[in-house]
Amino acid sequence: MPVKLSDATLKDLPPAVLRPAYDRSALTPGIVHIGLGNFHRGHQAWYLHRLMQQGQALDWAIIGAGVRPGDEEQRKRLAGQDYLTTLIALDPAGRAAEVIGSMIGFVPVEEGNAALIAQMADPAIRIVALTITEGGYYIDPVSNAFDAAHPDILHDAANPDQPRTAFGAMIAALKQRRDAGIGPFTGQCCDNLQANGEILRQTVVSLARMSDPDLAGWIDANCSFPNAMVDCIVPATGPDELALVRRMGIDDAAPVTHENFRQWVIEDDFCAGRPDWDRAGATFTDDVHAYEAMKIRILNGGHQLVANAGDVLGVATIAGCMAHPLIGSFFRKVAEDEIAPHVAPVPDMTPAAYVDLVERRFANPEIVDTVRRVAFDGSSRHPGFVLPVLRAALAAGAPVEGLALSQALWARMCEGSREDGTAIAPNDPIWDDLTVAAKAAKADPLVWPGQRALYGDLVDDARFRDSFTRWLTLIWQNGTEAAMQAYLAAMP
Numbered sequence: 001m002p003v004k005l006s007d008a009t010l011k012d013l014p015p016a017v018l019r020p021a022y023d024r025s026a027l028t029p030g031i032v033h034i035g036l037g038n039f040h041r042g043h044q045a046w047y048l049h050r051l052m053q054q055g056q057a058l059d060w061a062i063i064g065a066g067v068r069p070g071d072e073e074q075r076k077r078l079a080g081q082d083y084l085t086t087l088i089a090l091d092p093a094g095r096a097a098e099v100i101g102s103m104i105g106f107v108p109v110e111e112g113n114a115a116l117i118a119q120m121a122d123p124a125i126r127i128v129a130l131t132i133t134e135g136g137y138y139i140d141p142v143s144n145a146f147d148a149a150h151p152d153i154l155h156d157a158a159n160p161d162q163p164r165t166a167f168g169a170m171i172a173a174l175k176q177r178r179d180a181g182i183g184p185f186t187g188q189c190c191d192n193l194q195a196n197g198e199i200l201r202q203t204v205v206s207l208a209r210m211s212d213p214d215l216a217g218w219i220d221a222n223c224s225f226p227n228a229m230v231d232c233i234v235p236a237t238g239p240d241e242l243a244l245v246r247r248m249g250i251d252d253a254a255p256v257t258h259e260n261f262r263q264w265v266i267e268d269d270f271c272a273g274r275p276d277w278d279r280a281g282a283t284f285t286d287d288v289h290a291y292e293a294m295k296i297r298i299l300n301g302g303h304q305l306v307a308n309a310g311d312v313l314g315v316a317t318i319a320g321c322m323a324h325p326l327i328g329s330f331f332r333k334v335a336e337d338e339i340a341p342h343v344a345p346v347p348d349m350t351p352a353a354y355v356d357l358v359e360r361r362f363a364n365p366e367i368v369d370t371v372r373r374v375a376f377d378g379s380s381r382h383p384g385f386v387l388p389v390l391r392a393a394l395a396a397g398a399p400v401e402g403l404a405l406s407q408a409l410w411a412r413m414c415e416g417s418r419e420d421g422t423a424i425a426p427n428d429p430i431w432d433d434l435t436v437a438a439k440a441a442k443a444d445p446l447v448w449p450g451q452r453a454l455y456g457d458l459v460d461d462a463r464f465r466d467s468f469t470r471w472l473t474l475i476w477q478n479g480t481e482a483a484m485q486a487y488l489a490a491m492p
Helices: 038-042 044-053 071-079 114-121 151-158 166-180 196-211 213-222 239-247 288-313 318-323 327-342 351-363 371-375 378-396 401-414 431-441 462-478 480-490
Strands: 029-034 061-065 085-091 094-100 103-106 127-130 186-189 228-231 256-259 263-266
Touching: 029 044, 029 103, 029 114, 038 044, 038 085, 038 256, 044 061, 044 094, 061 071, 061 114, 071 103, 085 239, 114 166, 127 166, 151 166, 151 196, 166 196, 166 213, 186 196, 196 213, 228 288, 239 256, 263 288, 288 318, 288 327, 288 351, 288 371, 288 378, 288 401, 288 480, 318 327, 318 351, 318 371, 327 351, 327 378, 327 401, 327 480, 378 401, 378 462, 401 431, 401 462, 401 480, 462 480
Parallel strands: 029 061, 029 127, 061 103, 085 256, 127 186
Antiparallel strands: 085 094, 228 263
């Protein structure tokens, strides 16, 4: 029978399962992390756990947090197993399981976020980190400007003591710390946003300024918000993952599967200290931008290239897309010819070598990463990952046919049906608006890039406009595969 995961049963786990070698009862908190999904536990929490395995950073343990009602279910799951998580590395060479113990608590999820505010106001907390998805920062997807008119933001500005958002809770905690003379904490963004620390600073300071300009000035002057690039493919957990962990001898209600690859590149700007994550494999650098541009444009942008086509064609996983005779080739051609030329090299990695690396990672058959997960929130991901390189290519007079085709494929997916006639379930916060535009674009293709809240002035560029129109028309007339075949045949 699988062993029910808990502190008391760590000694009973199968011998092949790695487990904490440190005394978890001696850990004290130093980090609050908001957004306890799979990615955080498979990435940042693992780096901290590996430091603790070396006998270091024992005063930096993680307290989990969430601001959505659904986060309470995650809190209950993790609390029921002493906040331990089983990580399962999936690699064609073999699978390996490791139980990590760097998280020691999870604040109650409640309206008004009083418990979260109190936890972040604790002097022991020196870092507040977030993994809340790219679309969670209340920014305009085209300009990256702060969205001061969003109802959540207006609520928090009018009710700063009972905030609805993570940012409002951070501000309330920082106010208590300032008033008590405790000092600031570092705000650490762990989402896939270019200049993610700067985006986090903008959201926090801008929201604070709406209710308390003096506090906003204090936060801007005293808190730090380091930029960072995070990377690890971490699928969602479903019945298959729950069954897998049980077959490995562990009864874990919230296991995490992940690829056998991680990267974390961090700007060394922490106002209240930090763990030595570099001793566990992270990289501290003054040039995070080059790393994040490479990753966001090739990997995250590449994910959108394959996932939209895969969903329309009924291919369920990213590995399945890479095995598809056209989708995998489409990714390779666009990444190599239209994205990599607009990416700078970083130490020990050229853009061409990174394309090779990403291609291997996407093709890993052990990683059951669904196209639905990857395609989620395209209204944030395309403007953040794909459109910047499209703009760069247009400005340089470089090829854009594959990038334009990727936008036609996104429009085709958002129409809401696959080519086999099955429905594509809503998969975006603004899905209804996207579907209306996608259906209208069947007759008038320019309705799609005419969504200026997403595309800005790109629709005014004749080269993009003509290319997009041609591809979307071909997709609706002859199908997705015919469009990809035409692209692959036309390009040298």
